[in-house]
Amino acid sequence: MIPAAFDYVRASSAEEAIALLGQHGDEAKLLAGGHSLVPLMKLRLAQPSVLVDIGRVNDLSYVRDAGDHIAIGALTRHMDVENSPVLAEHVPLLAHAASHVGDPQVRHRGTIGGSLAHADPASDLPATTLALGATYVAQGPNGTREIAAADFYQGYLTSALEADELLTEIRVPKMNGAGWSFQKFNRRAQDWAIVGVAAWRRGTESGVGLVNMGSVPVLAAAVSAAIASGADVADAAALAADDADPQADLNASVEYRQHLARVLTGRALSAASA
Amino acid sequence: MEITVTINGTAHTADVEPRTLLVQFIRENVGLTGTNIGCDTSSCGACSIHLDGEAVKSCTVLAVQADGAAVTTIEGMAAADGTLHPMQAAFMENHGLQCGYCTPGMVMAATSLLAENPSPTEEEVRIGLEGNLCRCTGYHNIVKAVMACAES
Numbered sequence: 001m002i003p004a005a006f007d008y009v010r011a012s013s014a015e016e017a018i019a020l021l022g023q024h025g026d027e028a029k030l031l032a033g034g035h036s037l038v039p040l041m042k043l044r045l046a047q048p049s050v051l052v053d054i055g056r057v058n059d060l061s062y063v064r065d066a067g068d069h070i071a072i073g074a075l076t077r078h079m080d081v082e083n084s085p086v087l088a089e090h091v092p093l094l095a096h097a098a099s100h101v102g103d104p105q106v107r108h109r110g111t112i113g114g115s116l117a118h119a120d121p122a123s124d125l126p127a128t129t130l131a132l133g134a135t136y137v138a139q140g141p142n143g144t145r146e147i148a149a150a151d152f153y154q155g156y157l158t159s160a161l162e163a164d165e166l167l168t169e170i171r172v173p174k175m176n177g178a179g180w181s182f183q184k185f186n187r188r189a190q191d192w193a194i195v196g197v198a199a200w201r202r203g204t205e206s207g208v209g210l211v212n213m214g215s216v217p218v219l220a221a222a223v224s225a226a227i228a229s230g231a232d233v234a235d236a237a238a239l240a241a242d243d244a245d246p247q248a249d250l251n252a253s254v255e256y257r258q259h260l261a262r263v264l265t266g267r268a269l270s271a272a273s274a
Numbered sequence: 275m276e277i278t279v280t281i282n283g284t285a286h287t288a289d290v291e292p293r294t295l296l297v298q299f300i301r302e303n304v305g306l307t308g309t310n311i312g313c314d315t316s317s318c319g320a321c322s323i324h325l326d327g328e329a330v331k332s333c334t335v336l337a338v339q340a341d342g343a344a345v346t347t348i349e350g351m352a353a354a355d356g357t358l359h360p361m362q363a364a365f366m367e368n369h370g371l372q373c374g375y376c377t378p379g380m381v382m383a384a385t386s387l388l389a390e391n392p393s394p395t396e397e398e399v400r401i402g403l404e405g406n407l408c409r410c411t412g413y414h415n416i417v418k419a420v421m422a423c424a425e426s
């Protein structure tokens with residue numbers, strides 16, 4: 001399968017990419033690792049007429065300690081997130097979640113920025129960064145702005161990014177020793193989750209993100225509210241599907257997804273509380 | 275667009291359409307047909323090659339993305355005198371293949387795995403090869419081959 005024909009331009013900086021997006025308008029799309037976009041283009045589900053390749057903007061590939069948070073460049077590949085010593089120390093939940101994305105070949109190419117910008121509710125990192133209370137940095141023709149993960153996901157494959165904006169950085173608060181767990185339920189290795197749960201807990205504080213439980217990644221706010229008011233794990237986990245609006249598909253009915261969310265949240269919180 | 279990709283040590287320059295997939299470039303422009311296409315949907319790993327030393331699925335990379343890069347395919351694994359790469363030899367000795375269709379991709383993924391983790395556990399080998407499907411062997415002897423290669 002070969003994509004429909006397109007023009008290809010390469011950007012060597014964020015500024016150049018933004019200028020190229022402005023020049024080519026709605027018909028242009030950014031290309032990072034290409035591991036969401038190229039498969040869609042091969043299936044002709046996406047047919048951009050111009051691809052702006054940002055894969056060589058190497059100064060957007062980094063993981064840095066920035067005091068109270070860790071700053072991750074949008075072009076950082078999943079493999080580099082997974083293996084980052086800085087993340088292992090300060091945000092181990094994210095490093096571990098990245099190790100569950102696809103398979104090693106996918107992780108050698110796919111980037112964290114591409115995964116978030118793609119806004120697929122079935123992907124692992126949107127829900128994980130949501131649970132962690134991350135902030136995303138977008139750069140456009142008029143400068144940069146911060147977007148809370150909670151405000152970023154607006155619908156299925158739809159984010160708050162404007163057509164001429166580029167995701168440049170992901171800022172994730174340090175976990176400061178919180179317990180955590182990532183639960184991914186699928187039937188075949190390398191697949192997307194049928195349901196996934198990313199959770200952390202520090203005393204009465206917690207964050208629980210749900211993968212593939214609706215048209216957007218979901219923050220299980222009811223669960224965290226229950227934990228904050230002293231509920232035990234089983235009672236809190238029983239509320240895991242309350243904030244979600246899951247769809248049925250080939251793999252699971254709505255009820256089965258709700259069941260999985262409760263069971264996996266229970267497991268995740270037990271592990272995070274241990 | 276004119277691109278240059280160094281494949282198994284030889285630079286190949288060609289004028290390609292931007293939509294050309296790297297696997298197509300390798301097979302059709304350069305004529306190295308050891309790299310197989312299985313699923314063509316990023317799932318099976320038959321098309322795995324090394325891009326700047328790391329395993330990637332060449333059906334999911336555009337040739338233009340590999341411009342200036344170094345690619346190794348299965349044809350680049352054996353020594354110039356024909357001596358098999360230790361991983362190829364391990365697959366042969368441990369019956370790690372039957373029909374052989376998945377084998378080039380398996381060998382490329384397995385060597386990339388050992389480059390990152392030189393002495394993996396059996397579990398790590400199974401997880402490390404999760405992007406490669408085999409319809410024949412049941413994986414057991416593939417895992418055995420990779421473990422044998424790691425130990426040798």
Ligand SMILES: Cc1cc2nc3c(=O)[nH]c(=O)nc-3n(C[C@H](O)[C@H](O)[C@H](O)COP(=O)(O)OP(=O)(O)OC[C@H]3O[C@@H](n4cnc5c(N)ncnc54)[C@H](O)[C@@H]3O)c2cc1C
Pocket residue numbers: 029030031032033034035036037038039074075100101102103106109110111112113114115116117118122123124125161165166167168190191192193315316317334
């Ligand atoms: C076989 C396979 C299995 C997979 N399994 C999983 C899985 O289990 N879990 C999971 O979470 N994901 C999975 N993925 C998806 C993978 O994580 C992708 O790498 C990721 O979703 C996209 O990142 P990318 O860099 O490849 O983005 P691209 O494909 O290059 O881009 C994706 C979209 O984001 C836009 N974009 C890219 N970068 C930016 C940016 N910096 N700013 C603004 N917009 C941008 C692009 O224009 C495009 O619309 C899988 C992919 C494959 C092929």
Ligand code: FES
Pocket residue numbers: 310311312313314315316317318319320321322331332333334
């Ligand atoms: S042909 Fe590329 S992964 Fe199957």
Ligand code: FES
Pocket residue numbers: 370371372373374375376377407408409410411
């Ligand atoms: S040996 Fe036949 S597919 Fe693996």
